[in-house]
Each structure stands twice: as C-alpha cells, then as structure tokens.
Amino acid sequence: MRLCLAEDIAAAQLEPLTLTRPVHELWLGCSTLGAKIARAFGIGEGPQRRGAVIRGHLKAVQSRRDPHVVLNDPDWLARGPLVVVNSRWVPPARFEAPGLAAPCVGFCEGEPAFAVVAPDDAASTLTSHGMGAWFDRMAERHPGSDVGGEWIRRPWDLVARNAAHIERDFEVAGRRGVTNRQLATLALVGPSDRLRIHETARIDPYTVFDTTNGPIVVEPNVWVQPFTRVEGPCYIGAETQLFRANIRGAVSIGSNCRIGGEVEASIIQGYSNKYHEGFLGHAYIGEWVNLGAITSNSDLRNDYGEVCVPLQGDPVPTGQAKVGCFVGDHTRTGMGSMLNTGTAIGVMCNVLPAGLLLPKHVPSFTAVLYGRVGPGFSLDQMFETAKIVMSRRGKTFGEAEEQLYRGLYEQTRLERERAFQRSHDRRADFWPVAQAGRM
Numbered sequence: 001m002r003l004c005l006a007e008d009i010a011a012a013q014l015e016p017l018t019l020t021r022p023v024h025e026l027w028l029g030c031s032t033l034g035a036k037i038a039r040a041f042g043i044g045e046g047p048q049r050r051g052a053v054i055r056g057h058l059k060a061v062q063s064r065r066d067p068h069v070v071l072n073d074p075d076w077l078a079r080g081p082l083v084v085v086n087s088r089w090v091p092p093a094r095f096e097a098p099g100l101a102a103p104c105v106g107f108c109e110g111e112p113a114f115a116v117v118a119p120d121d122a123a124s125t126l127t128s129h130g131m132g133a134w135f136d137r138m139a140e141r142h143p144g145s146d147v148g149g150e151w152i153r154r155p156w157d158l159v160a161r162n163a164a165h166i167e168r169d170f171e172v173a174g175r176r177g178v179t180n181r182q183l184a185t186l187a188l189v190g191p192s193d194r195l196r197i198h199e200t201a202r203i204d205p206y207t208v209f210d211t212t213n214g215p216i217v218v219e220p221n222v223w224v225q226p227f228t229r230v231e232g233p234c235y236i237g238a239e240t241q242l243f244r245a246n247i248r249g250a251v252s253i254g255s256n257c258r259i260g261g262e263v264e265a266s267i268i269q270g271y272s273n274k275y276h277e278g279f280l281g282h283a284y285i286g287e288w289v290n291l292g293a294i295t296s297n298s299d300l301r302n303d304y305g306e307v308c309v310p311l312q313g314d315p316v317p318t319g320q321a322k323v324g325c326f327v328g329d330h331t332r333t334g335m336g337s338m339l340n341t342g343t344a345i346g347v348m349c350n351v352l353p354a355g356l357l358l359p360k361h362v363p364s365f366t367a368v369l370y371g372r373v374g375p376g377f378s379l380d381q382m383f384e385t386a387k388i389v390m391s392r393r394g395k396t397f398g399e400a401e402e403q404l405y406r407g408l409y410e411q412t413r414l415e416r417e418r419a420f421q422r423s424h425d426r427r428a429d430f431w432p433v434a435q436a437g438r439m
Contacts, residue, residue: 001100002082003043004122005034005052005069008131010088010153015311016328016346017155017269017286019364019408022054022062023087027252027267028158029165030173030217030235033087036165039172040091041083051076052087055128057407060400077122084122086131089113090161092148093168105135105144112139113149155284155326156309156318162267163214163250166233170196170215186224194232198222213249243275254287256393265299266324271393283324286347288389290332297339298357299324307342310361313418318342328364330386330405346415347408348382363419364412372423379409 005024012018017026024034031039034052043049051070054062059071070076081100089108098104098116106114112135115121121141126134152158178188178197186203188195190211197203197218206226209216214233223241224230231249236242240253243260247253251263254270261274264281268274272285276293283297299322301307307323308315325339328347333339336353345351346364354371362368367376376382383405387397 001041001043001097002048002080003038003041003050004077004082004084004126005037005050005087006084006126006131007052007054007087007128008135009129011055011128013153013311014088014155016326016344016364017284019347019412020058020061020286020329020404022052022058023152024052025062025065026152026158027254027269028090028152029162029167029252030169033090033152036090036169037085037087040095041085041097048076051082053084053126053128053131057404057411061404064398064400072128074126077126078119081116081118082122083114083116084126085114086112086135088152090150090152090165092150095147095149103138103142105139105142106147107139107144108147108149108151111151112136112144113147115139115142117142154309154311154316154318156282156320156323158267159265159282159284159324160320162252162265163233166217166235166250166252167214169235170194170217170233173217190232204228219255237270265322269329271390271395281324282322283326285325285327286329286331288330288386289327290389292333292335292337294335295333295337295339297325297343298341301341309342310344313361313363313415313422330382330389346412348376348386348405350376359423361419363416365409366416366419373419374423375420379406 007023011023026033053072063071100116104116105112115138178195182197182203185205187208194211194215195209198220200220201218201222203224204226207224208229210231216230216232217235219238221239222236225243227244228242230247233250234247235252237253237255239255240257245260246262248264250265252267253259254268256271257268258273258275261277262279266280266283268285269287271287272289274291278294279296281299304321307318309318323342325343327345330347331345331349334352337351338357340357340360343360345362348365349362350367352368356371358368359373362373365376366373383402390397
C-alpha cells in the first residue's frame with residue numbers, strides 16, 4: 001500500500017502553525033499527525049511508499065526536512081493504487097485499514113477523511129486547493145462508510161486533545177520500562193510501568209517523575225537536570241533538556257528544546273527555548289522560538305468565559321475556557337513579556353514587554369514596542385538572526401528557507417497593514433486590557 005497525505009484549504013485555519021509546515025507535520029501526543037496516519041494504515045518509511053500533496057510554497061523546505069516523502073508529483077500518484085488521506089484527520093484508536101482491492105471512501109463526521117483510489121483518480125486532478133472538490137468527486141464515484149476518528153480544525157484542537165493522545169500513543173508503542181540505574185537517581189510517584197525512559201537519557205538526582213495521572217515518555221539523549229518535576233501524561237523529545245522545570249501534565253515537547261519554568265497542557269514543536277522561569281499553559285509553540293526570561297501567558301479569563309483567538313486578525317470563538325497562546329516559528333519575546341489569554345503571534349516576530357498585557361494579535365514579521373504592533377526588523381536582519389540561531393543546533397537557514405519566508409512576507413502583508421491601522425486608530429483597537437473580558 002502507498003500513502004498520500006493531502007492538505008486542503010482548511011490548512012489556513014491552523015495558522016500561524018501551518019505558515020511554515022504542512023498540516024501532517026503538526027504535533028499531537030507522541031508523534032506528528034502524518035505519523036499517526038501512516039501507523040494506522042500500516043505504511044512504513046521505505047522509499048516511494050509515502051507521498052504528500054501540500055501547498056506549493058512549502059515544497060522546497062519540506063523536501064529538505066523529509067527527503068523520503070514524494071511531494072506534489074503526479075507521476076508518483078499515477079504509479080498504482082493508493083490511499084489519499086486528509087492530513088487533518090486523526091484515525092480512531094482501533095482503526096482497521098481497508099485494502100487496495102477496490103476503491104472506497106471513508107467518512108468522519110460526514111466529511112471524507114480518506115479515499116482508496118486507482119491511478120486515474122489521483123494522477124492529474126489532485127491538488128492542495130482542489131482537495132475538497134476532489135474528495136467530493138470520489139464520494140460520488142465510490143462506495144463509502146463511516147470510519148470514525150476526529151478532525152483537527154483549529155490550533156486549540158491539538159492542545160485540548162494532547163493528553164488523550166499521549167496516553168493512546170504510549171499504549172500503542174508498547175515499550176515500557178525504566179532501568180535500575182535511572183531509578184537510582186530519580187524519585188518515582190505512581191506506577192513504574194507508565195514510565196518509559198530511553199537508556200541514553202540522563203536523569204540527574206533530585207528529579208521527580210509522577211505517573212499518577214498518565215504515562216511519561218523520555219526519548220534518547222534527553223537531559224533532566226536536578227529539581228525538575230515531570231507529571232504525566234507527558235512526552236519529552238530527543239535531545240531536549242529540562243532545567244529545574246515544573247512540567248504539569250498534558251505536555252508534548254519536541255526534539256532539541258531547552259525548557260525551564262512551569263509548563264502545563266502545551267505543545268512545543270521543537271528546537272525552541274524557554275530556559276527560564278515563567279508560565280506557559282494551553283499553548284502551541286512552533287520551532288526556533290525563544291521565550292525570554294519570565295515570559296508568561298494567561299490561559300484563563302478572569303470571568304472564566306469563552307476565549308476568542310484572533311486568527312489572521314479576526315476573533316474566532318474557541319468554545320473553550322482554557323486557551324493560551326499560539327506562536328509561529330522564529331519568533332522571540334523579551335524578558336518579562338506578558339501574553340494575554342488567546343494570543344496569536346505569527347512567524348519572525350519580535351515581542352518586547354510593555355508592563356501591561358501585550359496585544360493578542362501580532363502578525364508575522366512585526367514587532368511589539370511599547371505595547372503596540374509596528375514594523376519589525378528588515379528581512380535581511382531577521383534572516384541573519386535565524387542563521388545564527390539554527391547554527392547553534394547544527395542546522396542551516398539556507399536559500400530554500402529564505403525563499404519561503406520572503407513569500408510569506410508578501411502573503412501576510414495585508415494582515416500586517418490591517419494591524420498597523422488598528423494600532424494607530426484608538427477607536428478600532430480590538431485588544432485593550434479593559435475590553436478583553438467582553439470578547
């Protein structure tokens with residue numbers, strides 16, 4: 001069986017997280033959405049077994065990130081039968097994958113989630129912006145059935161469901177245990193069979209792991225320093241370091257992060273820093289983000305009401321009372337920054353503290369100075385910073401990355417202009433502190 005992960009136009013509803021990555025690269029539980037789909041269909045990582053249809057501006061960078069996945073290639077799609085899966089669909093726990101013998105369509109909540117198709121169905125008409133229409137045609141041509149699962153429609157869906165998926169991924173993996181050497185240095189609260197620590201991880205003395213409320217997974221070469229407490233459910237990715245951190249459960253931390261302070265019910269994609277004290281709750285942080293010392297976010301309104309998040313500048317009701325912040329790649333906050341409930345910050349932003357809660361909407365490539373959104377550094381300056389940051393982790397910010405961000409700069413221009421206008425027009429200021437409770 002061959003697998004094609006496909007984005008649709010609803011990928012834009014997951015910004016700022018999807019500005020710089022395909023939907024299938026978003027994190028949930030102990031793996032990405034794409035990895036969950038591949039596991040459900042039993043498709044490994046062998047060459048030519050996986051493909052993807054993604055937005056064109058991401059192709060060059062994504063090819064570097066994952067060279068084994070074939071991207072936007074009609075010839076590959078036409079080589080034989082395959083299953084095309086909407087990347088925003090998460091298969092149910094006990095999903096039974098169909099075979100390729102006959103075309104069919106699987107539905108979740110009345111919407112097509114995947115289609116098993118012949119080469120002629122996918123070869124020439126399968127594109128990212130035409131995905132919805134393509135699935136509708138497949139549903140008309142082929143028999144369908146409800147297969148369950150769930151949809152990821154907004155960034156807060158990932159955060160709200162993260163704890164359950166850490167539990168589920170832990171059970172599916174089936175590899176449990178901790179070595180006697182590791183048990184000699186850590187203090188364990190709760191059942192030991194819910195703790196899995198890779199043998200290469202370094203767990204210093206005076207650390208506490210609490211599996212009472214869920215499992216904990218610690219991947220290779222993680223370093224947990226003294227006076228760190230980790231509560232399950234929790235996933236800590238490879239090469240990550242915890243510095244006197246208080247990890248309070250429902251947390252997934254990607255690879256190569258540096259985390260300190262208090263973190264609760266959050267996802268950190270990878271390669272990001274929160275070295276120091278400060279609270280991060282019910283948030284999703286992208287890659288190459290640096291949260292300055294004492295940076296904290298609110299994740300609950302004072303009146304316990306529903307939180308709205310300004311995605312692309314327009315307030316979107318979440319249906320939830322606990323919502324923190326969503327931060328795009330290569331964004332930095334200054335020491336002591338205070339982020340309001342339901343904040344959305346784009347890519348390559350520079351957010352400086354103002355003594356008050358900062359604006360809830362910070363478009364990509366902008367700066368927050370004295371509490372107002374304004375123009376950021378030049379692209380060349382931001383690129384130089386990105387090169388320095390990535391080189392410190394052995395990565396490069398090359399020509400493909402530059403072209404991606406130059407394209408995003410033009411793509412987000414209107415959003416910035418609208419934000420600048422609001423910032424200068426006191427009557428149209430959507431996010432003053434005094435008004436936050438009315439949304």
